[in-house]
Amino acid sequence: MTAEGPRTVRVEGAGFVPIGDPYAAFAAGVDPADEGAAITGVLLAPCEPTVVVGIAQNGPGHASPVQAWLKSPRTVTASGVPARLRRDAGATVAEAEIAVVIGRDTTGLTIETAHEFVWGITAVNDLSSPDRAAFDPRNFESKSGEGYTPLGPWVDTALSIDGDLPMRLSADGEVRAETSSHRLPMTLRECLAYVAGWTTLGPGDVVMMGAPFSQAPVRPGETVEVVIAGMRLTTPTS
Incomplete structure (x- = not known):
């Protein structure tokens, strides 16, 4: 966000360089292209998804090796924005996840071609109230807290969906979970192909890749940090 309003930028050192429409460029x-000299401002969430998809890693023996669910895009916030944890929904769990940002219409996406549809990767903290799952197996109540999808701080367009991306979750400086993407039961390609096989995603939509080994309880007042491949997403809580 700049004094003149939101701008799309690329990060260069400690500054921001305005750029043209990244999705139109991706499609082409x-x-x-750069659009002027470096500017100052505050980072907002790095995309404005119409659809946010979560992946449930169900593991061997389940009727489906991977399933998906939907989360309201209105829960998306930027790095550094405080989140108030719900007191009426039991314990809160933070989940350090890889978020894949879609670059174009996913019609035709397959396991083999998935990388052709990915604009980039960012970090996401899928805040959750798992105690509600016993009453609401569709994840609406457990996932819909205000500000429960911190996303960012930016999109790294150079990362590969095939790389072994480090994932770490900390709270108040204490590491509570640490893993990498190659420990996910299903690959990023398989997850994207599964989602695209049921619904069409478009530019700016987000698929959160699940956190079977990168989640931990957090308490109000702690500052939660998710680090994905060097991208540091911070969320103070109250």
Whole structure:
């Protein structure tokens, strides 16, 4: 956010360089062009998804090796924005996850071609109230707290969905979970193909890849930090 309103930028050192529409550039197979000199401002969430999909890693023996659910895009917030944890929904769990940001219409996406539809990767903290799952197996209540999807701080367009991306969850400086994407039961490609096989995603939509080994309880007042491949997403809580 700048004094003149929101701008799309690329990060260069400690500054921000305005760029053109990144999704139009992605569809054309080129890098977005710079649009002026570096500016100052505050980072907002790095995309405005119409659809946010969560992946449930169900593991061996389940009727489906991977399933998906939907989360309201209105729960998306930027790095550094405080989240008030619900007191009426039991314990709160923070989940350090890889978020894949879609670059274009996913019609035709398969396991083999999934990388052609991915604009980039960012970090997401899928805050959850798991005690509500016993009453609401569809995840609406457990996932819909205000500000329960911190996303960012930016999208890394150079990361590969095939790489072994480090994932770490900390609270008040204490590491509570640490893993990497190659420990996910289903690959990022398989998850994307599963989702695209049921619904069409578009530019800016987000698929959260699950956190079977990167989640931990958090308490009000703690500052939660999710680090994905060097991207540091911070969420103070109250």
